[in-house]
Amino acid sequence: MSDQWEENYQFFIRCLPDILESHRGAHVLLHDRSIDGYFATSLDAIKAGLTKHGENNFSVELVDDAVEDLGFFSHVSSTLRA
Amino acid sequence: MLVQRCALDQHRLILPVSVSKPALQAGQFHGSFSGKHYRALVDTGAQRTVLSERVIAELNLLRTGHMQFSGLHGPRTHTRYLASLGIWAHRVDRGGSGSRLDQNELSLFSLDEPIEIVNMDDNVNFDLILGFDVLKNFSFSFDSQSREFEITLSP
Numbered sequence A: 001m002s003d004q005w006e007e008n009y010q011f012f013i014r015c016l017p018d019i020l021e022s023h024r025g026a027h028v029l030l031h032d033r034s035i036d037g038y039f040a041t042s043l044d045a046i047k048a049g050l051t052k053h054g055e056n057n058f059s060v061e062l063v064d065d066a067v068e069d070l071g072f073f074s075h076v077s078s079t080l081r082a
Numbered sequence B: 001m002l003v004q005r006c007a008l009d010q011h012r013l014i015l016p017v018s019v020s021k022p023a024l025q026a027g028q029f030h031g032s033f034s035g036k037h038y039r040a041l042v043d044t045g046a047q048r049t050v051l052s053e054r055v056i057a058e059l060n061l062l063r064t065g066h067m068q069f070s071g072l073h074g075p076r077t078h079t080r081y082l083a084s085l086g087i088w089a090h091r092v093d094r095g096g097s098g099s100r101l102d103q104n105e106l107s108l109f110s111l112d113e114p115i116e117i118v119n120m121d122d123n124v125n126f127d128l129i130l131g132f133d134v135l136k137n138f139s140f141s142f143d144s145q146s147r148e149f150e151i152t153l154s155p
Helices: A003-023 A042-053 A072-081 B053-059
Strands: A027-031 A034-039 A059-062 B002-009 B012-020 B023-025 B028-030 B038-042 B050-052 B062-070 B076-093 B100-110 B115-120 B128-130 B139-143 B148-152
Touching: A003 A027, A003 A034, A003 A059, A003 B062, A027 A042, A034 A042, A042 A059, A042 B023, A042 B062, B012 B053, B012 B100, B012 B128, B050 B053, B050 B076, B053 B115, B062 B115
Parallel strands: A059 B062, B038 B128, B050 B115
Antiparallel strands: A027 A034, A027 A059, B002 B012, B002 B076, B002 B148, B012 B038, B012 B076, B023 B028, B050 B128, B062 B076, B076 B100, B076 B115, B139 B148
């Protein structure tokens, strides 16, 4: 797995407080630890990433601070790992 | 129409599905399914569809990003992957007074667009959890008398 993917995520976490209010709900395309555009859907962002940078050379993150629920798995897995 | 019915399996509802790695061609994603069946747990309480790491590795799915999920012991970060998904179903004739379900022939109903799934640890009982991100697209019901779940995949 490329380091870029994880480095992009660390960059995104650092940037999130600055872009949260202005781009909440958008899907941000990340490449080489920089923002390469905002998209309405994650599929649009993924298509742009594949076209411009190729597989494993980009990542897409949702600009949001909400936490989702995985139902059965969230709770069973957490219990097993505790 | 395509319908899949499943009986309770140790208090679980399991549907047969196929998963594949979508390919981007001329600006559109296309899924090419091998026909291999995976076991999908129906979970209306899950906001996202979840796939075992074994299947993710087997299909070499495209890693797209991250997602935060709640758990009993605080939020956890999962990895998102892109996947094409199809649900195996029987063709049903609703004409006349009842419904006839052809148990011999299975057809694959594939979703129009790929979905982003998240990873989970491998599990001996099922390969993925079918969350409401997929289930919301279909009509489904549970008959308490027959203990059968039914999902309708096409009008």
